[in-house]
Amino acid sequence: MxxxxxxxxxxxxxxxxxxxxxxxxxxxxxxxxxxxxxxxxxxxxxxxxxxxxxxxxxxxxxxxxxxxxxxxxxxxxxxxxxxxxxxxxxxxxxxxxxxxxxxxxxxxxxxxxxxxxxxxxxxxxxxxxxxxxxxxxxxxxxxxxxxxxxxxxxxxxxxxxxxxxxxxxxxxxxxxxxxxxxxxxxxxxxxxxxxxxxxxxGHTAAPAPTKPKPTAQKYEPFPGPAWFTTGRKSPIVAAMHDRLVAVGCNHYQSSKNKDVIGPGDVASYEAWQRKCGYSGSAASWPPGPTTWAKLHVPNS
CATH class of the missing domain: 3.40.80.10 (Peptidoglycan recognition protein-like)
Structure with a gap:
């Protein structure tokens, strides 16, 4: 123990x-x-x-x-x-x-x-x-x-x-x-x-060989469609909220609890997907990798 x-x-x-x-x-x-x-x-x-x-x-x-x-x-x-x-x-x-x-x-x-x-x-x-x-x-x-x-x-x-x-x-x-x-x-x-x-x-602790540090990603990588579930709380959600507002796709009622996925995120992101040229079911929630990459959500 x-x-x-x-x-x-x-x-x-x-x-x-x-x-x-x-x-x-x-x-x-x-x-x-x-x-x-x-x-x-x-x-x-x-x-x-x-x-x-x-x-x-x-x-x-x-x-x-x-x-x-x-x-x-x-x-x-x-x-x-x-x-x-x-x-x-x-x-x-x-x-x-x-x-x-x-x-x-x-x-x-x-x-x-x-x-x-x-x-x-x-x-x-x-x-x-x-x-x-x-x-x-x-x-x-x-x-x-x-x-x-x-x-x-x-x-x-x-x-x-x-x-x-x-x-x-x-x-x-x-x-x-x-x-x-x-x-x-x-x-x-x-x-x-x-x-x-x-x-x-059986050996003395030894650090791993030094590896070059990877270049930090400027934008948040696409987390996958299953990640975008209602109620998920994350700094990524808040960053997405701010970017959707910045690109003129603001369908939020307020910015309160902007780090939690809610109906405003759904409506705003669908507006963004339409702005990217998608329509019908192709423009529906959840986000896809192509429109996510274009949104340039900053790395959190």
């Missing part, structure tokens, strides 16, 4: 392990305090997202049914770890106490005991209190690839946390090893990942 790291200690540990980091919002203080315990911590849990669009924003904010943060970090396919929370996060849910005991003791063989509990079952224990959680961008269909950069980032993140707390790689598990309802991560084997972490822990 261990006391959870502070935000600054967590950041230092990741940097020391050579993790490429992007900090999101007020991640240092963003958590589910007041909704259950955070700590003592016992391990690291790996998940897949089952989607690829707007993931960082979603994991930061969550939803009405499951408020964010939904993990501590999102690991994208390029190997960047987007920090979205520090403290209790809604990622693990209920799981098997035998698995927790095996992780605490680091006493199992290749794999923890098979779980027979899940969120809401009679014998489940609260994993949100005990595990650092990382969502990895992948469809989770068994076909979506896991790039080497992403797998290396998972390895480095897990090793950084284990190194700080003095844990072995047996403190790193997948969500499917915690709950009998879960199948993530799918597409790589957690036993193999633990072997990678174990090998890394």
């Amino acid at each position: 261990a006391t959870p790291m502070t935000a600054s200690t967590f950041l230092d540990a990741l940097h020391a392990e050579g993790v490429t980091i992007a900090e999101t919002g007020n991640w240092q203080t963003h958590n589910r305090a007041g909704h259950g315990a955070w700590g003592p911590v016992n391990g690291v849990m790996i998940h897949h997202t089952a989607g690829t669009s707007g993931i960082v924003d979603y994991c930061y904010n969550g939803s009405a049914a499951l408020p964010g943060p939904l993990c501590h970090g999102v690991i994208d396919k390029q190997g960047t770890v987007h920090l979205v929370g520090n403290g209790r996060a809604n990622h693990a849910g209920g799981g098997d106490p035998r698995v927790l005991d095996a992780v605490i003791a680091e006493s199992y063989g290749d794999r923890p005991p098979a779980p027979h509990q899940h969120e809401g079952s009679a014998g489940a224990v609260d994993g949100n209190a005990r595990f650092y959680g990382f969502e990895c961008v992948n469809l989770g269909d068994g076909h979506d690839p896991w790039p080497d950069a992403q797998l290396e980032a998972i390895e480095r993140v897990a090793a950084a946390i284990c190194r700080h707390h003095g844990w072995s790689a047996k403190s790193v598990i997948g969500h499917l090893e915690w709950s009998d309802w879960k199948s993530d991560p799918r597409g790589f084997d957690m036993h193999d990942m633990r072997a990678r972490v174990d090998k890394r822990l």
Whole structure:
């Protein structure tokens, strides 16, 4: 058992392990305090997202049914770890106490005991209190690839946390090893990942080779049509609102709560799509990639 790291200690540990980091919002203080315990911590849990669009924003904010943060970090396919929370996060849910005991003791063989509990079952224990959680961008269909950069980032993140707390790689598990309802991560084997972490822990922490920093994008990339759901709150929505007003497609009743998608966004964006030459159903909500690119929504 261990006391959870502070935000600054967590950041230092990741940097020391050579993790490429992007900090999101007020991640240092963003958590589910007041909704259950955070700590003592016992391990690291790996998940897949089952989607690829707007993931960082979603994991930061969550939803009405499951408020964010939904993990501590999102690991994208390029190997960047987007920090979205520090403290209790809604990622693990209920799981098997035998698995927790095996992780605490680091006493199992290749794999923890098979779980027979899940969120809401009679014998489940609260994993949100005990595990650092990382969502990895992948469809989770068994076909979506896991790039080497992403797998290396998972390895480095897990090793950084284990190194700080003095844990072995047996403190790193997948969500499917915690709950009998879960199948993530799918597409790589957690036993193999633990072997990678174990090998890394046998060496002094070493930063990854320096890579040239990518040029910052001037405009917000298209987040995908499924991202544009009524009620979604994001700085991207506010930036879109301002651009629609600027290009003369203002169908808003007011600018109050302009960072939340509502009927004014629908009407204004449809006006923009008509201004771009679309008509009929082709001009209807949600936004498409071509008109989004032309709108030049500034990067938030």
